[in-house]
Amino acid sequence: MEKKQRTLLQGFEWYLPEDQYHWQKIAELAPLLKQIGFTSIWLPPAYKGLKGEKEVGYAPYDLYDLGEFQQQGTIATKYGTKDEYLACIHALKENDLEVLADIVFDHFMGADEKEEVLAERCKATDREAIISKQRMIEARTKFTFSGRKGKYDNYQWSWKNFSGVDYDDKQKEEGIFKFVGKKWNSPVDNENANFDYLMGCNLDMTYPETIQQLDNWGKWYQSITDIDGYRFDAVKHIKFDFFNQWLLHRRKEKEQELFIIGEYWNNDLQKLENYIDQSGALLPLFDIPLHYNFYEAAKKGNQYDLRKLLVNTLVDSRPEWAITFVENHDTQEGQSLESWVLPWFKPMAYAIILLLMKGTPVVFWGDLFGIPAKKVEKMGQTLIILLKIRQQIRSNYELTYFDDPTIVGWTHVDSLNERDFNYAVIMSNDQNGSKQMCIGTRAAHKNYIDILGNHHQIVRLNEVGIGNFYVKERSLAVYVEETVAKKLLAEVEQLDIK
Structure with missing residues (x-):
């Protein structure tokens, strides 16, 4: 059987209903997704998060709770239960669809208890600059996972697993607090001098127990899901070489290659290329510059020079490392990186990523099925036709x-x-x-x-x-x-x- 061009679906959008039905819905859609022309699907984070059944997935609480335990006010996640998640993966694989898990290794949120920690405040725009005296703060850094009662793993996370937080409960003060004796991880993105800290309890990727616990979890997770690959969130905030060993172990356990994607949100092509080089050329990256070219082209209309659509993009400079996309959950209306491509230009953008045979394209759930919560219509037949054409392609000539x-x-x-x-x-x-x-x-x-x-x-x-x-x-x-x-x-x- 001839190998088809890899085509991904991002299997969610931000404003999906909080009905715990999404895993079942995707399982039901699996045959249709194959017919349309998808080879792969990226599923949303599956573990329990800060907001319980309302959590989209980017504020992780307990990586071992895939919708099985009464924690954060719910058993099921926003998308359903553990059994439904595993059944969803099985249904996708039965339809020859490659399944990618969305993994957040930057931070934890929703701690069970507070701890007193000696800390010092850092300047927001220069994380290496200390702007306060050392003092004891109350940090929400103790994760006991009492609802799980030690099933799968009995490790309890404490402040030692982290390097900093953004709130002092003692003085009710917001700010970036680095724990004394800790350093921000490096190398990471150099915005704000060091962009290791993003939010919540920042994972310390130099602390041996943190590294070991994430590795233990990876082995467990892969063994129960038989996942085919990973999409890693916020990699610019994570020590650039962290994934080398983690992925080496997962590949050995899987005994086959894994499909990997990294999200490094930066419009600067040189930063993306630098990450690919410094991380050991392990992670293809989302082509952020290409997305912003689409965004600008749509806004500027005939004032935009279409000859420049691919200029300074990853798909042009390193196509084998480029994951191309038009939209994602962060670019949606009301989200942190809102940069929605106007509807009139969207068919052109999808033609670029689906029919110009460079890079690996990702189709956004909201473009395929619409975004009812925001009254955004699906693209309809145009997108389906482009996908069906791509399904026929056997070369890059x-x-x-x-x-x-x-x-x-x-x-x-x-x-x-x-x-x-x-x-x-x-x-x-x-x-x-x-x-x-x-x-x-x-x-x-x-x-x-x-x-x-x-x-x-x-x-x-x-x-x-x-x-x-x-x-x-x-x-x-x-x-x-x-x-x-x-x-x-x-x-x-x-x-x-x-």
């Missing part, structure tokens, strides 16, 4: 035509694989227009139509497979051979995307 500030395009051309799928993509952020592009001699004298239905001109290719492809203003057209297009559209019509 393409020609690019990024030669005009308002109209750009590319073609997927002849390859040695007779089953390969050829197409032409053209997009405009301004007026109607056209571009002469080559698909290849195998397509000579064939008729191509815009499978999206945005332009109705039939393009007949000449004897060497060159044609003049048309696009409407502020629009996208994807030209596919006429009979193939009709067959694909018939398949799409059979899919029930609710």
Whole structure:
């Protein structure tokens, strides 16, 4: 069986219902997700968090509680119970979908008890600068996990596992407090001199017991889930070399390669490249610069030079390390990194990540299924068609035509694989227009139509497979051979995307 192009779904958005049903819903959707063309799915954090059944997952409390124990006011997490989670993973795997877990190793939150700790306050904009005398503070750093009663692991976390907190309960004072005798981990991102501290109880990745406990948990978690890979949150705040040993152990236990993604949120390409180099080239990263290029292109309209869409992006400089995306849970309306790509440009952005064969694309749940809580409509058939086209691709042979500030395009051309799928993509952020592009001699004298239905001109290719492809203003057209297009559209019509 031929290997398909890897295509991920981010299996959640921030404002999902707090109904503890999400694991069951994804399990039910598994056959459909495979049909649409996904090969992989990234699931939200599965363990118990600070807000209990309301917790999206990024304020971890007990890594061993996957919705099994009465803790933080609930047994189930926002997404369901442990049994439902494991059943969800099983259903996805039964449909040949690779499953990635979302892991937060930066901090813990929701401690069970307070401890008195000698600490000193750091300057918010320069974490290496001390701005107070040493004093005893009350820190919420004692994690006893009493609801779990020692099942799976009886270790209790204390201030020694952490390097700092952001609140002194004794004086009711907010600030960044570093524990005396501790140092911020390094190397990490150099924003604020040292960006180790983000929030909550900051994990000390130099403390042997912390390292050992995270490793113990990883072995347990992988053994019960048989997970295929990991998405690591906030890696710019975690000691750059931490994951080397952790992942080495997981790979040995799995006895096969794991698919890994790191989230390093920074628009500076050099910082992403530096992390890849310093971390031992272990973690492909989300292409943050590309996302912001989409965001700017959508906002600026015809004032944005489309030739620059891929400039200073990870997918352009190191495509094998680039995880491309249009949106995620942090870019949504009301979230910490809000940078929502305007709807008119979104089909073009998805065409870039799905049909330009560089990097590994992630489709956002909210774009596929909508965001009812914010009255955001799903993208509908356009996104499904792009996914179905990607599902047919067997090679990376393409020609690019990024030669005009308002109209750009590319073609997927002849390859040695007779089953390969050829197409032409053209997009405009301004007026109607056209571009002469080559698909290849195998397509000579064939008729191509815009499978999206945005332009109705039939393009007949000449004897060497060159044609003049048309696009409407502020629009996208994807030209596919006429009979193939009709067959694909018939398949799409059979899919029930609710």
